[in-house]
Amino acid sequence: MKLPSKNDIKIAYNLIKDLVKHTPIFTSSTLNNMFDTKLFFKCENFQKVGAFKFRGACNAILNTDKDNLKNGVATHSSGNHAQALSLAAKILNIKSYIVMPNNSPKVKINAVKGYGAEITFCEPTLSARESTLNQIVEQTKAEFIHPYNNFFVICGQGTASLELLNEINDLDIIITPVGGGGLLSGTLIYSKNFNPKIKVYAAEPFGADDAFRSIKSQIIQPSMEPKTICDGLLTSLGELTYNIINIYIDEILLVEDYFTIQAMKLIWERMKIIVEPSASITLGAIIKYNEMFKNKKVGLILSGGNVDISNINYFN
Amino acid sequence: MKLPSKNDIKIAYNLIKDLVKHTPIFTSSTLNNMFDTKLFFKCENFQKVGAFKFRGACNAILNTDKDNLKNGVATHSSGNHAQALSLAAKILNIKSYIVMPNNSPKVKINAVKGYGAEITFCEPTLSARESTLNQIVEQTKAEFIHPYNNFFVICGQGTASLELLNEINDLDIIITPVGGGGLLSGTLIYSKNFNPKIKVYAAEPFGADDAFRSIKSQIIQPSMEPKTICDGLLTSLGELTYNIINIYIDEILLVEDYFTIQAMKLIWERMKIIVEPSASITLGAIIKYNEMFKNKKVGLILSGGNVDISNINYFN
Numbered sequence: 023m024k025l026p027s028k029n030d031i032k033i034a035y036n037l038i039k040d041l042v043k044h045t046p047i048f049t050s051s052t053l054n055n056m057f058d059t060k061l062f063f064k065c066e067n068f069q070k071v072g073a074f075k076f077r078g079a080c081n082a083i084l085n086t087d088k089d090n091l092k093n094g095v096a097t098h099s100s101g102n103h104a105q106a107l108s109l110a111a112k113i114l115n116i117k118s119y120i121v122m123p124n125n126s127p128k129v130k131i132n133a134v135k136g137y138g139a140e141i142t143f144c145e146p147t148l149s150a151r152e153s154t155l156n157q158i159v160e161q162t163k164a165e166f167i168h169p170y171n172n173f174f175v176i177c178g179q180g181t182a183s184l185e186l187l188n189e190i191n192d193l194d195i196i197i198t199p200v201g202g203g204g205l206l207s208g209t210l211i212y213s214k215n216f217n218p219k220i221k222v223y224a225a226e227p228f229g230a231d232d233a234f235r236s237i238k239s240q241i242i243q244p245s246m247e248p249k250t251i252c253d254g255l256l257t258s259l260g261e262l263t264y265n266i267i268n269i270y271i272d273e274i275l276l277v278e279d280y281f282t283i284q285a286m287k288l289i290w291e292r293m294k295i296i297v298e299p300s301a302s303i304t305l306g307a308i309i310k311y312n313e314m315f316k317n318k319k320v321g322l323i324l325s326g327g328n329v330d331i332s333n334i335n336y337f338n
Numbered sequence: 339m340k341l342p343s344k345n346d347i348k349i350a351y352n353l354i355k356d357l358v359k360h361t362p363i364f365t366s367s368t369l370n371n372m373f374d375t376k377l378f379f380k381c382e383n384f385q386k387v388g389a390f391k392f393r394g395a396c397n398a399i400l401n402t403d404k405d406n407l408k409n410g411v412a413t414h415s416s417g418n419h420a421q422a423l424s425l426a427a428k429i430l431n432i433k434s435y436i437v438m439p440n441n442s443p444k445v446k447i448n449a450v451k452g453y454g455a456e457i458t459f460c461e462p463t464l465s466a467r468e469s470t471l472n473q474i475v476e477q478t479k480a481e482f483i484h485p486y487n488n489f490f491v492i493c494g495q496g497t498a499s500l501e502l503l504n505e506i507n508d509l510d511i512i513i514t515p516v517g518g519g520g521l522l523s524g525t526l527i528y529s530k531n532f533n534p535k536i537k538v539y540a541a542e543p544f545g546a547d548d549a550f551r552s553i554k555s556q557i558i559q560p561s562m563e564p565k566t567i568c569d570g571l572l573t574s575l576g577e578l579t580y581n582i583i584n585i586y587i588d589e590i591l592l593v594e595d596y597f598t599i600q601a602m603k604l605i606w607e608r609m610k611i612i613v614e615p616s617a618s619i620t621l622g623a624i625i626k627y628n629e630m631f632k633n634k635k636v637g638l639i640l641s642g643g644n645v646d647i648s649n650i651n652y653f654n
Contacts, residue, residue, distance in 0.1 A: 287647065291647055296611065297610075337648045
């Protein structure tokens with residue numbers, strides 16, 4: 023199994039840098055004072071499609087053989103990867119096929135449609151998603167782009183850390199959320215090879231702790247009936263992401279939704295930006311494990327900002 | 339009556355530039371495509387205390403005679419000016435006295451308290467506010483800083499346009515909200531003297547149209563039972579702001595809350611930033627009067643982001 027290197031992430035950056043948004047890094051003196059630390063928020067909620075996923079989708083398409091691309095790309099996803107892949111495909115003038123569970127939020131279905139993808143609906147189970155995708159791939163010969171367990175997707179996600187460390191090169195710690203592990207893997211490879219002294223922590227929902235259990239037991243554990251408001255962090259690790267995380271991770275910090283909601287409220291109220299729960303969990307880790315972060319320079323990757331604002335009741 | 343000049347705004351900028359936040363200018367290709375225009379959002383929602391008001395408060399304090407300042411500053415306000423003045427006073431190590439109506443939102447009372455101001459509550463009427471303030475000023479000899487009808491406050495608010503035009507110097511149009519007219523006055527003076535060809539429009543709530551009526555009738559009209567979600571735009575013009583607006587304004591555009599809510603939803607959803615209704619009205623004007631803005635470069639001053647997020651029901 024070939025793992026990506028820091029140089030692979032640099033190559034990805036040069037390939038995608040004119041397609042993706044160079045997102046800003048925000049700071050907040052209020053939050054720094056509250057937690058006695060220096061926080062640097064990498065705002066991937068401002069990325070195209072509202073999430074870092076666009077980086078990996080672009081890099082994966084650009085690294086696919088042109089002959090294979092003529093039939094388009096395909097994936098199954100109800101979330102940000104579906105939007106990311108369909109927009110990247112649209113921009114690069116390639117056909118895209120997305121398998122979506124028939125209970126996907128209408129707002130996400132409309133976004134994917136808007137990017138010109140051909141949607142196939144299926145029952146909302148993993149087996150239905152996979153078998154439907156297999157049929158689509160067989161019929162269309164489209165190239166399957168896995169949302170995270172893909173060499174080039176991981177390299178693309180790593181470019182967020184590359185931009186972060188280019189600007190703030192003396193960070194002590196970086197925190198990312200972990201779901202399937204694509205963002206975490208790219209972050210680990212880039213930052214640990216940039217400076218091995220940087221600690222990298224993953225924030226994982228207490229109610230969806232499969233990555234924590236996987237690293238502890240040294241074998242991939244499936245996500246079993248996850249219960250969390252972090253709807254982007256429900257998936258299990260893949261072979262590739264598991265192996266990368268296992269090599270480099272300092273610690274996986276479990277964070278209860280209670281802290282994530284507090285964090286999200288602080289970010290919305292004090293920083294005036296919209297982040298989704300799966301991004302807020304990084305600040306949730308700072309709230310819960312405050313001692314670990316005192317007097318440190320900490321980078322937090324705010325992974326996305328896709329929230330259904332017609333239906334906000336997190337703070338009630 | 340001495341009106342501020344463009345140079346007065348430059349002087350204000352040099353005085354306050356290390357105290358205020360140099361806020362970023364955001365763009366959105368999605369919104370540009372939707373409205374067939376080029377929009378540049380000056381993000382004063384990211385300003386300290388979450389609103390442009392901090393600029394004027396700093397400049398007013400810094401221009402007050404030192405002898406007068408030893409007794410502190412005072413104002414009456416239930417909103418952003420109270421927070422702005424008390425934080426500016428705190429930073430400059432000056433005592434502040436704020437008269438607040440006893441029905442002010444708890445979140446704002448707590449913010450003002452947090453900045454160390456001495457609060458006096460009064461009945462929620464303009465006459466009670468004014469008479470209570472007079473008592474406080476008499477007792478304390480504190481310097482009264484009016485929220486908008488003040489030469490130096492207006493100069494401070496004008497620095498938002500100075501920063502905007504420093505970065506985007508070929509704007510065709512600038513839109514600001516209008517309440518008491520401080521931000522609009524500063525914007526008019528700076529931008530009309532920067533380039534007389536720039537059109538400046540004010541966006542005013544349809545249900546609080548006193549500025550529109552004042553300019554039409556050529557005499558200050560009081561705000562009578564205003565009805566709008568734009569809670570920052572309920573006040574009437576003052577002598578100073580009326581005169582400036584009357585000289586320079588191109589047009590006051592009345593905007594129904596219906597458009598302001600649509601605009602706010604677009605800004606939250608597409609730009610992932612939190613703005614209050616009184617700021618969103620500028621994009622509301624673009625939605626309502628779309629034809630006027632086609633193929634133009636338009637600067638919008640997003641005046642603030644102070645929303646009670648525990649209680650969001652704009653989009654239900």
